[in-house]
Amino acid sequence: MSRETEGMELVTGATGYVGGRLVVRLAGEARPVRALARDPSRLDVPAGVEVARADLLSGAGLEAALEGCATAYYLVHSMEAADDGDFAARERRAAERFGATARAAGVERIVYLGGLVPRDPRSSAHLRSRLAVEEILLDAVPGSTALRASIVIGARSSSFRMLVRLIERLRVLPFPAWHERRTQPIDERDAIEYLARTPLSPAAAGRSLDIAGPDVLSYGAMVERIAELMGVARTPVGLGLSLTPAASAVVAAIVEQPPELVRPLMESLEHDLLPRDDAAHGVYGLRLRSFARAVEHALHEWESTEPLAAR
Numbered sequence: 001m002s003r004e005t006e007g008m009e010l011v012t013g014a015t016g017y018v019g020g021r022l023v024v025r026l027a028g029e030a031r032p033v034r035a036l037a038r039d040p041s042r043l044d045v046p047a048g049v050e051v052a053r054a055d056l057l058s059g060a061g062l063e064a065a066l067e068g069c070a071t072a073y074y075l076v077h078s079m080e081a082a083d084d085g086d087f088a089a090r091e092r093r094a095a096e097r098f099g100a101t102a103r104a105a106g107v108e109r110i111v112y113l114g115g116l117v118p119r120d121p122r123s124s125a126h127l128r129s130r131l132a133v134e135e136i137l138l139d140a141v142p143g144s145t146a147l148r149a150s151i152v153i154g155a156r157s158s159s160f161r162m163l164v165r166l167i168e169r170l171r172v173l174p175f176p177a178w179h180e181r182r183t184q185p186i187d188e189r190d191a192i193e194y195l196a197r198t199p200l201s202p203a204a205a206g207r208s209l210d211i212a213g214p215d216v217l218s219y220g221a222m223v224e225r226i227a228e229l230m231g232v233a234r235t236p237v238g239l240g241l242s243l244t245p246a247a248s249a250v251v252a253a254i255v256e257q258p259p260e261l262v263r264p265l266m267e268s269l270e271h272d273l274l275p276r277d278d279a280a281h282g283v284y285g286l287r288l289r290s291f292a293r294a295v296e297h298a299l300h301e302w303e304s305t306e307p308l309a310a311r
């Protein structure tokens, strides 16, 4: 390992939301970082960050990207339109390839951000797939860490943006049956803090830890709080039905996101998504931001770059 690559940290998903934020954070601490992208021309990284071109599904470029890395962040998912349509199989394939290549390259820890797991993990294909990826990565490199989160609240987070766009565009909010399900969203700054600290925390090695914000909210309450913080009045109308397959197509059109992304996200809302325990607090000791602070911060950043019509 050369001096330049000592302790190198590979960040996959660097063109994405979480990966992009993490690259900036790690580089800001002067840690050696390599950003992986399928198309590096779409990357916008700070000076000093290495860039690697690789595709996790085909495996092209992966060996070179992982060479000399002590840590590899796994921040990709395959929720995009594809010929075979089976995102779970694609996710499994990508994780198996990544795990095996990372182990062969001598990576000490893969750090993965997945989703909280509902009590009945059979219920959402998306969450089941996130869990399968976790198991594959922890098996491949046993010193790895999986962090499980609910919705990350941030201006660029797809799930948060979907909620804000709905509130922005609909005066009457039709609430399906899942509006009573509860979860604990996390502030983007806290999620990034957990990710950045993980390789430095021996107590997190070989573990799967739930990371959740301090507020337990039903999805209905979450939407009402966001509307309140956006300064708009919205009328909730209970439907008493789930309607996910049909409703996700309508929601996708309203929020202008691909149905392949919206449907699995909406399916995840059909269950309580709560942390198993507070073990992460014992390991990291972070003081977490409230839901209201997270939303205020995200809306502030959003409005500094693009208009938020409803406000």
Ligand SMILES: NC(=O)c1ccc[n+]([C@@H]2O[C@H](COP(=O)([O-])OP(=O)(O)OC[C@H]3O[C@@H](n4cnc5c(N)ncnc54)[C@H](OP(=O)(O)O)[C@@H]3O)[C@@H](O)[C@H]2O)c1
Binding pocket: 012, 013, 014, 015, 016, 017, 018, 019, 037, 038, 039, 042, 054, 055, 056, 057, 058, 074, 075, 076, 077, 078, 094, 113, 114, 115, 130, 149, 150, 151, 152, 153, 157, 158, 159, 160
């Ligand atoms: N956002 C949330 O609320 C949230 C909550 C809990 C957990 N998470 C987890 O956080 C992780 C990242 O999510 P995100 O919100 O940052 O997603 P995102 O913005 O959609 O980013 C996904 C990234 O995956 C990359 N990617 C997809 N297929 C790839 C492939 N074959 N090879 C290489 N890269 C590939 C994409 O690259 P391209 O730009 O080339 O498409 C993109 O950079 C996921 O594991 C997700 O489950 C997110």
